[in-house]
Amino acid sequence: MTAFRDRTTWLQGDRFGCLQPPPGKGRAWRLVLLGPPGVGKGTQAAILAREFGACPLSTGDVFRTAHERSLAPGSPLAEAEQRMNRGELVPDDVVLGLIQNRRTCLRCPGGFILHGFPRTVAQSAALDGLLAGDRLKLDAVLSYELPLVKLIARLSGRRLCPRCHAVYHALTHPPAREGVCDHCGSGLIQRADDAAEAVHTRLIVHAEATSQVADYYQRQGLLVAIDASDTPEAIFERTLRLLASRKLQARGIELEPTAPGATN
Numbered sequence: 001m002t003a004f005r006d007r008t009t010w011l012q013g014d015r016f017g018c019l020q021p022p023p024g025k026g027r028a029w030r031l032v033l034l035g036p037p038g039v040g041k042g043t044q045a046a047i048l049a050r051e052f053g054a055c056p057l058s059t060g061d062v063f064r065t066a067h068e069r070s071l072a073p074g075s076p077l078a079e080a081e082q083r084m085n086r087g088e089l090v091p092d093d094v095v096l097g098l099i100q101n102r103r104t105c106l107r108c109p110g111g112f113i114l115h116g117f118p119r120t121v122a123q124s125a126a127l128d129g130l131l132a133g134d135r136l137k138l139d140a141v142l143s144y145e146l147p148l149v150k151l152i153a154r155l156s157g158r159r160l161c162p163r164c165h166a167v168y169h170a171l172t173h174p175p176a177r178e179g180v181c182d183h184c185g186s187g188l189i190q191r192a193d194d195a196a197e198a199v200h201t202r203l204i205v206h207a208e209a210t211s212q213v214a215d216y217y218q219r220q221g222l223l224v225a226i227d228a229s230d231t232p233e234a235i236f237e238r239t240l241r242l243l244a245s246r247k248l249q250a251r252g253i254e255l256e257p258t259a260p261g262a263t264n
């Protein structure tokens, strides 16, 4: 099992090096995780990253980290934050500028688990172009699926640590002390975009724009649909089984569904 990587370059841009270098050997996984808000992409990204030794890369985390620094009023990131709080998508040019400035992470020999990006077909095409420029390819696109009523329940109970970014759920994964992070002791918050109105907007946005991204990858033969109605561990096991049953094995990749620690 590989230790969690610090993601400094991803969170702050190519000018900043990561404190923890990627593993020097082993297979680099390059995966995209899709699915509606609340489906558990972030949780699965963290598990996959830990087991595969790749970095979990979320554009939402980049926006939230930028927000922790002071943003010049009217700057693209300040406008992005307002859209984000309303549950709307940030414009493609802002997102793609941010990705351009983090290309090192796409080339990283440790691989990546992207989630929250790409969210539009234009972003998917741009990602293809960036990877092709480095002669890299995605291994698979994992599309997590869950009924609407469960998504709403998950989102409305979600709580976040603003300091270490640990995620909790009021019902299914509460902290030991109510409202306090188990890891760093900070007070937990609800994301502005998890409030009821923003949740509604995010789910509509997903249905309209992001579901087309799944079709895009389906046409490329990369899409793997995964039922996300279970515990995170069970969903992870299901993910491994589905990855193992694909052509990935035929291409000589070692993937042992019952022994995740052995994947690298």
Ligand code: AMP
Binding pocket: 037, 058, 059, 060, 061, 063, 083, 084, 085, 087, 088, 089, 090, 091, 095, 115, 116, 117, 118, 119, 120, 123, 193, 202
């Ligand atoms: P997430 O943490 O992935 O749910 O992202 C939170 C919010 O950040 C989204 O609701 C959008 O407002 C914005 N965002 C994150 N990633 C993207 C993206 N790839 N394209 C457009 N907006 C994004």
